[in-house]
Amino acid sequence: MTLERIAEKLEKGERLTFDDGVALFRERDVLAVGLLANRVREKLHGDATYFNRNMRLEVTNVCVASCLFCSFAKLEEGAPGAHTMKLEDAWRELEARLDDPPAEIHVVNGLHPGLPFSYYEELLAGFKRILPTIHLKCFTAVEIHFFAEHYGMTYADVLGRLQRAGLDSLPGGGAEIFHPEVRTRIAHDKATAEQYLDVHRTAHKMGITSRRSSIAWITCCGSVISRTKPMAYRRSFRSRSIPTATGCATCPRLPPSTRSARSRSRASCSTTCRT
Numbered sequence: 001m002t003l004e005r006i007a008e009k010l011e012k013g014e015r016l017t018f019d020d021g022v023a024l025f026r027e028r029d030v031l032a033v034g035l036l037a038n039r040v041r042e043k044l045h046g047d048a049t050y051f052n053r054n055m056r057l058e059v060t061n062v063c064v065a066s067c068l069f070c071s072f073a074k075l076e077e078g079a080p081g082a083h084t085m086k087l088e089d090a091w092r093e094l095e096a097r098l099d100d101p102p103a104e105i106h107v108v109n110g111l112h113p114g115l116p117f118s119y120y121e122e123l124l125a126g127f128k129r130i131l132p133t134i135h136l137k138c139f140t141a142v143e144i145h146f147f148a149e150h151y152g153m154t155y156a157d158v159l160g161r162l163q164r165a166g167l168d169s170l171p172g173g174g175a176e177i178f179h180p181e182v183r184t185r186i187a188h189d190k191a192t193a194e195q196y197l198d199v200h201r202t203a204h205k206m207g208i209t210s211r212r213s214s215i216a217w218i219t220c221c222g223s224v225i226s227r228t229k230p231m232a233y234r235r236s237f238r239s240r241s242i243p244t245a246t247g248c249a250t251c252p253r254l255p256p257s258t259r260s261a262r263s264r265s266r267a268s269c270s271t272t273c274r275t
């Protein structure tokens, strides 16, 4: 019955409520939920499907935090399995793909306490030197918050310096579960939900677009309510955001003038498409 009510709202183009989101999470008929989601997708985008040719790099897995669900991080340099790339090695990864280059480089890392901030600036600047058209989606809000605390800067200072070095957008990792009780249990020593959101707010004001994602939904103890909340936050963020000139060249949701002014292929779309 609930699903029918939600289907009616979608049909009429009505906005779903927080409770509708909770009901969708609780719905056992996932195929029916998928069908509804696809209807909305087709309403917005017709037959078009967007994808992104992406190169992913983790330049360091050394991390001072200790998230409960993380099997990636190593606490210190020299620990078994710990690695930190030399800049030249990171750049070489892109150089090796120049015959058929990716549209975007996606960089996420551990929170390394021993690298100078210039390491990250040079990393980005080097990628842009090698391929000026590459889109750099680098450093989660958790990393930006860490940089600000660790190097004694504001979020705007950190983002400004990275933007000048070539940063185009932020990946969405690190959001996990926003509910303070759950977040404290699974990730007590990284950015809080409010700090995470503040980084994104600051980035948006500076024309840096961003996403939000969670790797902890399945592996941790978040309740349906605590999983729905970040999605509600994300939607309210999206509603306030204005499409920027760094988005997908062919996105049907952007004004035609914006689309024709840009020449990037549909393959590089995932940057700002707010689906």
Ligand code: SF4
Residues within 6 Å of the ligand: 063, 064, 065, 066, 067, 070, 071, 072, 073, 109, 110, 111, 142, 187, 190
């Ligand atoms: S901050 Fe990121 S890399 Fe570090 S422990 Fe948490 S999830 Fe792992």
